Amino acid sequence: MVTLLLIIHSLLAVALLGALTHQAISVWWPATRRTGSFVSGLRSVPSMSYTNAIILLFCLTMIPGAIVYAEYRIVVRVMLQDYRLYGPEGAFELKEHLVAIGLGLLPAYWYYWKQPAVKDRASTRAIVTTLLAVIVWYSFLVGHVLNNIRGFGS
Amino acid sequence: MTISRVFPVFSIAFAVIYIASVWYNLALFTYHPEPDLWGPLVQPPKQGPAMYWYGWLVTATLGAAALAALALALPAKPLERAASVLVWLVPIAMIGVISYILRGYFLR
Numbered sequence: 001m002v003t004l005l006l007i008i009h010s011l012l013a014v015a016l017l018g019a020l021t022h023q024a025i026s027v028w029w030p031a032t033r034r035t036g037s038f039v040s041g042l043r044s045v046p047s048m049s050y051t052n053a054i055i056l057l058f059c060l061t062m063i064p065g066a067i068v069y070a071e072y073r074i075v076v077r078v079m080l081q082d083y084r085l086y087g088p089e090g091a092f093e094l095k096e097h098l099v100a101i102g103l104g105l106l107p108a109y110w111y112y113w114k115q116p117a118v119k120d121r122a123s124t125r126a127i128v129t130t131l132l133a134v135i136v137w138y139s140f141l142v143g144h145v146l147n148n149i150r151g152f153g154s
Numbered sequence: 155m156t157i158s159r160v161f162p163v164f165s166i167a168f169a170v171i172y173i174a175s176v177w178y179n180l181a182l183f184t185y186h187p188e189p190d191l192w193g194p195l196v197q198p199p200k201q202g203p204a205m206y207w208y209g210w211l212v213t214a215t216l217g218a219a220a221l222a223a224l225a226l227a228l229p230a231k232p233l234e235r236a237a238s239v240l241v242w243l244v245p246i247a248m249i250g251v252i253s254y255i256l257r258g259y260f261l262r
Contacts, residue, residue, distance in 0.1 A: 066208070069205075069207070070185065070187035070205065071187075073187055073203050073205055074187050074188060074202060074203065077203075086259045086260070086262045087259065087260060089259055090256050090258075090259020090260050091259075093256050093259065094252065094253065094256055096207055097172075097173075097176065097249075097252045097256075098249065098252075100172050100207070100210070100211055100214070101168075101169050101172065101245050101248060101249060103168075103211070104164070104165050104168030104169055104172060104214060104215075104218065104245075105165045105168075105169070105241075105245055106165075107161035107162075107164050107165055108161050108162040108164070108165035108166075108237075108241045109165075110158075110161065111158050111159075111161040111162055112162075112241075114158065120238075121238065124238040124239075124241060124242065127242040128241060128242055131242055131245060131246065
């Protein structure tokens with residue numbers, strides 16, 4: 001059950017990471033016209049349409065993560081402490097708090113994307129989106145490293 | 155006046171209250187994963203570790219919601235102006251604070 005939840009958590013995280021990265025790139029480096037190239041396509045996504053999907057994906061990713069977190073505390077964290085792997089343990093502790101801050105940031109993120117045409121909110125919108133993207137990238141990488149630290153299913 | 159105008163206030167307050175909850179351990183409930191038990195407020199570990207993270211999330215959510223509700227009484231324009239900077243500055247500062255709190259893991 002834990003393995004299944006972990007796989008679901010990982011797959012949702014990949015989707016979230018892709019959508020948020022797309023949005024962050026298009027908000028900082030928007031394409032003026034689409035030329036058909038990969039880079040142009042990357043920059044010219046309709047950012048607003050991503051917002052609700054990103055919020056939903058963030059919450060859906062967090063639910064299985066929050067469930068398997070209990071297993072992490074009982075099994076994985078103890079192993080990390082036994083092997084004196086303080087760096088990975090601390091990185092995961094930081095992930096737990098960054099994800100919480102990211103969750104709290106979602107209402108503001110939605111608010112600043114609600115009216116994307118409002119120019120005076122553009123910089124706030126871009127920074128909040130980037131902050132969320134950094135949180136998700138950090139969480140993804142730490143989760144990936146922790147999952148692989150002893151090998152899948154070991 | 156729409157409720158959504160205080161969403162940035164919620165996010166700012168959430169970050170501060172969450173970090174305060176971690177620092178002072180203000181969890182509204184505790185989960186004991188080994189015996190699979192939930193208990194109110196902060197409880198010592200029982201047959202294994204005690205988990206406060208879920209409780210911290212609820213503390214921060216309720217506290218931020220209360221502050222956001224109070225912020226509805228504030229004038230819209232100045233609130234909007236202040237929130238547009240604080241909404242990213244405060245979470246970044248709180249990430250700095252939590253990184254400092256956890257520095258022991260990386261300095262051993």
